[in-house]
Amino acid sequence: MTTDHDIKDITLADAGRERIDWAFSEMPVLRAIYKRFTREQPLAGARISGCLHITTETANLARTLRMGGAELVLCASNPLSTQDDVAAALVRHEQIPTFAIRGEDTTTYYHHISKALDHRPQLTMDDGADLISELHQHRTELLATIRGGSEETTTGVLRLRAMAEEGALKYPVIAVNDAMTKHLFDNRYGTGQSALDGIIRATNILLAGKIFTVAGYGWCGRGIAMRAKGHGAQVIVTEVEPLKALEAAMDGFRVMPMFEAAACSDFIVTATGDKHVLDTAHFEIMKDGCVIANAGHFNVEINIPALEALAVVKQRPRTHVQSYRLKGGRCIRLLTEGRLVNLAAAEGHPAAVMDMSFANQALSMAYLWRNGTKLTHSVHQVPVNIDRQVAQMKLAVMGLRIDALSPEQRHYLVSWRDGT
Template sequence: MSETYPPITEHLDDVETAREEGRRKMDWALQHMPILEALREEFEADKPLDGQRIAMAMHVEAKTANLVELLALGGAEVAITGCNPLSTHDDVSAALDTHDNITSYAVRGVDEEGYYDALRATLAFDPTITVDDGMDLVYLVHEEYPDLIDTIVGGAEETTTGVHRLRAMDEEGELKYPVFAVNDTPMKRLFDNVHGTGESSLATIAMTTNLSWAGKNVVVGGYGYCGKGVAKKASGQNANVIVAEVDSRRALEAHMEGYDVMPMAEAAEVGDVFITTTGNRDVITEEHFEVMQDGVLLANAGHFDIEINLDELDDLAVDRYEARDGVEAYEMEDGRRLNVIAEGRLVNLAAPISLGHPVEVMDQSFGVQAVCVREMVENGDAYDAGVHDVPDDLDREVAEIKLEAEGIEFDSLSEEQREYMGSWAHGT
């Protein structure tokens, strides 16, 4: 246990009630997570992670908690904290901390100092594996705890922003241990990024505001996998979707999908709802705020709270007030009100009533995380320092567990087909 930062149980007044409610949430989610259920049986029987110490920084809610418990059942000692100051569910964090092999430092609403102190507390366990959502743990290891690098076997990164940071680090030769880019594997990006982000972001905004999507001009900043999901789901709820992109091919793809495509400066004049999905900073800035209509909604479905430049918005505002739980209104000098949801943080996890991605979606993503941790423990010597794609057989293993659980059968190639596809000699 860290001597500098206390676990969740020391932050709560009624620990037992919190634990009971957190466990109830975890049990509900696990009923709908057949991949993790199957892996629990394997991990509990085989103990593939025996003797490992895992430091985790993730969104600590019920679905994540089932992944954490799976790793502990596999024999690991786990220390976890949040990867966003507003995405932790304190009751779930408290429920996790009851397990003998799990210590949770995740607390909702911590300030910046507390956030980083909690990250450091997980590293005080001298981890052999890191599991990240955003790369903050990997960064701290390299910047403040380089002595840990020699004993860390490897890591896994959950999200787009974290993988971008890792690849930049790797290109500069600064990443000193192997990390799986979980975000980039098909079982993650095709489902979590598209369906998960799309469904959870729109559902959270609708519940937070009690407003309809029908007939609204919804501006999506970025048309990567997350942006595609938001655009698709908004269109399905009868919104008019506008895409703002910086990549010519993605802009063309959005156009061919039937969406309006225009620069953010033009979209700012006509949009009713703005949702950023880029993982980059300053997607919406002062020049856009100045021309927005009264009553617009501003939300971030990317990662860090830098996509909407709130410092510039604050400078323009003559007043700020809570318009609704989870919605802060910035009143401009001319009387316009621009409404920011969840403080510009990850809207599907940071809003007061947010629940994150659907359970079934995260079952797939966390199944990939679990088998990646198992692979790193069993075959870590096969991976050099740097970013690594998830081995295709692991991704397929998770897909096949899901299909079996759903009672879905699928075809396989015949030997003749395999030979044909693997040969360059066949012509007409």
Template structure:
């Protein structure tokens, strides 16, 4: 049995998986040079000394490198999963055994266990919450008001979580500052676009081993995640249809060369459907009724409610597992609809999530966002704050440097020109 630090509480699937997990964490770390530089600085400066920190995130090799950096900075850190199916069990085991970080996460945990882990995280009485989807913060605000005085602030990783935080702020329920990591340029331009685009198709291919070339793929939503998914699907030879509710995003999709139509029209045309909207019931009962026999349905938005699975179950006479993470629903009409990953994040359910090189910048934002909150304790009013531009730019500079690229700098004459309103053409 792998030894664990004394008195460390945890709940993982199997500690004997730790050696494999450690190898994978170290492999991912090779692709995360920005976070490594931040970790090295944290180890010297200890910005989180005396800070209790809870991270609710997908327990992957990349998240492990973030957790290790936070602990190096002095944080009393605890990690839980942000999704019941996204945990990599060997990584969770290694974080406990090799790094002494308490983890409460198991791949395939049921909803009751997931919510129990949220409560365990709040039992840690965090000062800083790093959230992915806002479940920990929402539970705190609704059920643990007596702990609000402990909170310095929170950072949020996802579009879904930012929507919830802004709703809390609008309702007067947000009583502490929140840092919007999701909308940092070095996050959504790369994580949401290149990360989601590649990893979503990776998950679909691993779950089905299907050829994408020649298929018609319907992408619901043309935000940054939808842009990346549509771009990569076209790159694999698919014919791509985009559905949208935002007329500006729809025009952009048209000008990017994609067909655009309502889901009611796309439902009969698609071979594969991918939801990336952050909303609920984007694919509904009437859409299942219109789909081709054998249509595949997958979600890469944060929550599984993007696909109305209850409506599908109501229409079905039988459900069977045909491959790992692949369930075939036989409709009462006789045709079938195949759901991947139980409607949860397909890139993390059936694959390994975003590539490490992309998450390097996202988690650099998380680390620096948390440090920003600590440095500004008591100075920030309750609000949803963007990542400071100087931090965003520094992350991009470090990433470029690590990739071996350099860029130009403004000359003194150019700086004078850009700061002057008196010089014209």
């Protein structure tokens, strides 16, 4: 067992290992990469620091990278997303130094990031870009030896693109989030299922017949709206982008401003990556008993200090529910302190979709270890051949076959002379 770690309870390790193995059985693409990495050692000598959600699926990514030759240290990317038994299993059974405790305070959270950076990484992995942010603001002496990094969230990619625009980003980062095999599946089907799972576990309230508002119609919002509709809810979408709002309307959802939606909604879920999507003006007109939750990475989408200021009584009727009673008697129910509801109240995305996301992550790490020094200090797309390879592997393990273009068809697609 590695001696360098900070976790809740090492005695949870055996239970964690069983759940990690269970998840691995649902990750056939990553299993194939695990075997290849064990054989080829594409990360031999690489030091990697990862600031990620410490879940069963992440543990399988970590095992794969280690079997590929990497020396790995992990810390949590969200104070409420750590699965303590998984953290224990990583330390005891995988010998991977891990710094993550479910419910850790902000000071501990950043101390854990600092411990991960003490590893002096040559590659970084992020969920939300906090590790990269800390590197660039407080540990700049480490930047010179870093070849590259990866980012797996929409929120993190937005932050990194802002850094690149300002010329502040000092090494290349691959936006794993933007891989087609990531955002089309992980964000839509993974978030759609797991966010609803978290809301239902937290509240045990029937969704059928309820008015359910989704703030943001990106890939995550699409998934949440789709699954809420499947539960029989009447779904409203709020947006600031005209094209996305139009798409939501064409998909059969009601579209309106949040100020109108807040007055009639039984549930409101934010999935925008932006700040104060739910604010004082919305709280003041919300329906009595409205449940509000966040599926974005950071707990800034709901203005919790503003809600606290309006409350006259606070109660905790259930483990993941904070009830705020306002003047006049109306009650607003906040889930999981405004943090990622799918990870704080449930178990995060199903392993089958994380299979593709973490396949991209593993292959991108190997790509960066080979090519990072040749790339510009900006945000890069996952190489197309990696994205296609992951899709092909997933089809194969699902037992699905597709057609292939003939030489004549390939020629036609790149020529202009042949017409009608």
